[in-house]
Structures are given as C-alpha cells and as structure tokens.
Amino acid sequence: MAQSVVDHADKVAVRELVDNLTNGNKNVQSDYIKVLYEIGERKPALISNYVKEFLALLESKNNRLVWGSMTALDTITLEDPETIYSGLPAIVGATNSGSVIARDHAVSILTKMVTIRKYEKTAFKLLIEQLKTCPTNQLPMYAENAMRIVNNDNRKMFMNTLSSRMRSIEKLSKRRRVEHVIKKLG
Template sequence: MSVISKLASSLNRRDEAPNKELAAEIAGKNDKKAIAELIDNLSNKNKDIQSDCIKVLYEIGTDKPALISIHINSFIELLSSKNNRLQWGAMTALNAITTEQPEAVYKALPTIIMVADKGSVITNDHCVGILIKLAGIKKFTEDAFDLLIERLKISSTNQLPMYAESALPVINNKNKVLFIKTLTARLPEIEKETKRVRIEKVIKKLQSK
C-alpha cells in the first residue's frame, strides 16, 4: 500500500495524528522506500499532500535523522519554495539532520540565512537551531557562532530568551563575552518581564562561570 494513502489529507483528516503515526511507523521499520515516496510527492500537484509529506519527513528526522539525511538536497531546494509550509518544513528537516550532514548544511548557510531573514518565526527558530548545532562542531564553530550572534541581534524579543537558553551548551570562555554583550544590549527592548528575567538568568549563569 502506498504511504500516500495513509496521509492525513488522504484520510480526510484535518489533524496531524495520522501523519505522526505514519512517521513513527516508517521510522520503526527503517522504511527507506516509503521515505523515497514521500520525497517524490513533495512536488505532488496536491498541496495538501505536499504539506503532509514534509510533516511526515521532518517527524521521521526528529526520531531518526539518519533516515532522511541522504535527501538533504531535496530539503535545501525546498527552501526556495513559494509554499511557506514547505519552506519552514524543509528548515525543520535541515535542523533535524544538521549533525548528520554538517558539511552540506554549512555549505547551504547562505541560502538558509537568506530564507530565515524573510521567513516565518518557525523558519527562524530552526535556522537558529542549525547554527547552534554547527557551533558545537569544532570545524564550523567560529563561522556558525558569528552568524548566531547576528541572528540574536535581530531576532524577535519573544524568541530571544529561547534562543539564548538553547545556545548555552556552545558558549565557552572564548565567546561568552560577546554573547553576554549581545544579550545585554537587547535587554532594554524586552517589554515582557518574564522574558527579560529569562535573559538575565542566562547572563548571570555565564558570568558566574
């Protein structure tokens, strides 16, 4: 049976449960044939099927990134899609497989950054996730951290606390001064006290090290 028949849209469902169940089933079986079929249908004429396919793929990637990592070029190509769902879905998939394909993701950074600059909140969230993962890989640490700082300077104040907290594992004695300086400069912009407190906690944690 084709995996397409198991997608939410094929079942006339408006919720994501069938897609999540399908992703778990494919990941559990390491079903590469099913993954190839999902990749092929990212260009299906039916946009609902396209959306379901990218959902299933990045759910698989969250569980078993190696299973979808060989299709990295397909995800990079989707970043230029006019379909916003495919675009941020592709960014989500790339975030999931960054540690599997760091070289290829690093080479695609100009496109990733360009898309994030114009993209949705989710697109930016996963762009930051990609940069944090690359910053944790010695070969790419310097470039990825510089790009991460640039994103922190322009990110939404709503997202900034999450980004700062997520970045903590890649902050060290060499880069923490710039990281703290960048966050401190953004503090006056943060109107919500709860979010400002989260940033201050990150700063204090680093200063106490």
C-alpha cells in the first residue's frame, strides 16, 4: 500500500491514514502507522506535514504507535527540522519509556539534527545524554552511526563519553566495536 501511495503521490490517502491513527481499533492503528513510516522511508515529503500528529502519538499508551511514530519522525527529520527541534523534549522523553526501536530512532533523529548548524549544540548535548544512559548493547551501534557527526568541536566530549562507558560493556565484541570508534576518531 505504501508504494502505491508514493507512486501516486496520494496526499488524500496520507491524510486518511493519519486520521485513522486515533481509530479505536489498535490493529487499524498499527497497520496505518506502518504504512505511514514506510511512505516516509520512500518519500518523506508526503508525510512531513504531519510532524505534530506523530509527536502527539509519542505519548500514546499503545507502544506500537509510539515506536511507529518515532520511526516516521526519523524519516522526516530533515524535511522539517524546525518542528522536529521543537518536539525534541517529547522525542527524548519517549526514549525513557518506549521500546528499543523508539530509542534507536530517537538517537538517529538526534544524529541528523546535529548536522544542522542551527540545532547542532542542543542536539549534540541530547545525543551525549543518550550515549551515557543507553543500554550497553545499543551503545556500539549508536557510536558507529554518530561517528559521522563528530568534528573538532565535539570530538573530545564524544570520545570521553564512549570511554566512560567501556567498563560497563561486558560483551567483548561490543567493547571492541566501541574501541574501534574511539581509535578511528583519535
């Protein structure tokens, strides 16, 4: 369905999908949020007008809607960074109560926001907080993905944050991945 909506740039279908995210039937909600983030993966501009609706769903009791909305937000971060920036408190808040998938996409959103000069400092601080508190099994992936946003201004803080987590990483393969990031940036 997502591909068909994208192929036809069907804004009416997108609006209908968004409207049904508050449908009383959780199966409908789950199906529609999946279609929406799949549309976002293919053509972010088609869903970028609905940032506020996705942000509102981060407070849902339906965890599927929370991580689905976070996935959708991740796909449209660079389409509407200003609205995403205003929603950072909700995005970061959802990482504390949401699933691993929600956190993965929140970290991805923060990493993208760091690439925008206007939001770089705030987004980087929030990213560092995520790196300090994320589960150790997620840290290597986050470090590898964020490596591209490290520059001379933030390198020291990034590397210090990773170094401070090394002792808590029990699995050798995960520790080696983080060590590799530190070595590559050093």
